[in-house]
Amino acid sequence: MKKLTALLTAGILAASVLSGCGASQSAGGDGAASSQGGASEGGTITVAASSTPHAEILEQAKPILKEKGWDLKVTIFDDYVQPNNVVESEEFDANYFQHIPYLNEFNEEQGTHLVNAGGIHYEPFGIYAGTKSDLSQLADGDEIAVPNDTTNEARALLLLEANGVLTLKSGVGLTATVNDVESYSKQIKIVELAAESVKDAIPDAAFVVLNGNYALEAGLSVGKDALAFEAQDSEAAATYVNVIAVKEGHENDEKIKALVDALKSDTIVKYIEDTYDGAVVPYKN
Numbered sequence: 446m447k448k449l450t451a452l453l454t455a456g457i458l459a460a461s462v463l464s465g466c467g468a469s470q471s472a473g474g475d476g477a478a479s480s481q482g483g484a485s486e487g488g489t490i491t492v493a494a495s496s497t498p499h500a501e502i503l504e505q506a507k508p509i510l511k512e513k514g515w516d517l518k519v520t521i522f523d524d525y526v527q528p529n530n531v532v533e534s535e536e537f538d539a540n541y542f543q544h545i546p547y548l549n550e551f552n553e554e555q556g557t558h559l560v561n562a563g564g565i566h567y568e569p570f571g572i573y574a575g576t577k578s579d580l581s582q583l584a585d586g587d588e589i590a591v592p593n594d595t596t597n598e599a600r601a602l603l604l605l606e607a608n609g610v611l612t613l614k615s616g617v618g619l620t621a622t623v624n625d626v627e628s629y630s631k632q633i634k635i636v637e638l639a640a641e642s643v644k645d646a647i648p649d650a651a652f653v654v655l656n657g658n659y660a661l662e663a664g665l666s667v668g669k670d671a672l673a674f675e676a677q678d679s680e681a682a683a684t685y686v687n688v689i690a691v692k693e694g695h696e697n698d699e700k701i702k703a704l705v706d707a708l709k710s711d712t713i714v715k716y717i718e719d720t721y722d723g724a725v726v727p728y729k730n
Contacts, residue, residue: 487514490700492689493528495542496521497661498717498725499687502566502708503541505716509707515700523641525594532692533557538700541565541708542658544685546596546619558693563705564686564728566717568657570600571671571724572608575650580608580672585632587651593637598622600681601654602635608673611635619684657724668723686728 490510494500503519510517520537522528528540529551543551545561552559572580577587589610591601599621606613610630617625623635638646643653644663652672660666667674675681689705691698707713714727 488700489516489518490539490704491518491520491537492704493520493522493531493537493540493542495528495658496523497658498566498568498721499541499658501720502713502717502725505713506704506707506710509710509712510703513703513707515703517704525640529555529557529559529690532559532690535692538695538698539689539691539704541687541689543690544596544687546684547594548688548690550595559690560693560696561688562691562696562701563689563709564730565689565705565708566728567686567726568724569667569671569675569726570597570604570657570681571655571660571665571667571674572604573647573653573655573660573663573665573670574672575647575652577651580610580652583610583631583633583651587631587633588636588649589633590636590638590643590646590650590653592640592643592654592656594640595620595622596685597640597656598637600675600685602626603679603681604654604673604675607676607679618680661721661724666722666724686730 492503494503500519500521503517507517522542525543525547528542531537532540539562548559548561551557575590577583589605592598596619599619602611602613602621602623603619605611611626612628613621614625614627623637626635636646636650640656641659643655644659646653647663655663655665657667689701689708691701695701714729717725717727
């Protein structure tokens, strides 16, 4: 419990630092601002992204865009705040790291004006082993680590409910928090951590519930390692497509259309299907 508490504290401190300075590193680009608009074809497209799988997928799109005259510059951010801030400020043309509920929540809470320019992929949430290897081993006193941001916590709780770990109040759906838990199958504790810190709880928690990208960073995959994961026909699967986000008014820019078209191409669809073993699923709509 002490280690998980330390993770929680570290996560809060990290979020504070990151939101202040935007810790990032370059991936094929320096993150410099590019001109907005792009009325004529050709030029530079700057994108802020999470490292896995978003930046990896973007790297595969570079040759496709190069053939069309576009130079794609990708900068990796390791938090969920700065990628939106730099698009809102128009330092970057777009970002690729988030799903629509998080985008909407961010706009509402931060007063930003970001919109979905195109859905690219879906990442099933999974329950992964920590100190225990099977959900049947769950016992009184165990701890399960989940993301603490509103939309991702709801996904985690719905998945735990679908697997008999807890029961949520009727109708809470994708707004669920730990306060909406009606009962537990065992006397357990749900430990809420920053999304990027949940994987670090694997040595200490009985189980962890991970976003697809953080599972990949931990060397885990839905197909091989998840004890349970969101069904394709689940409410979450229909909702949490990861999108290219831009500042409102730029969704029809030529450069943004070119970016989305490249990421939805057959080449990228095949790359995703061949690379991520079900942890990342192309959004074919």
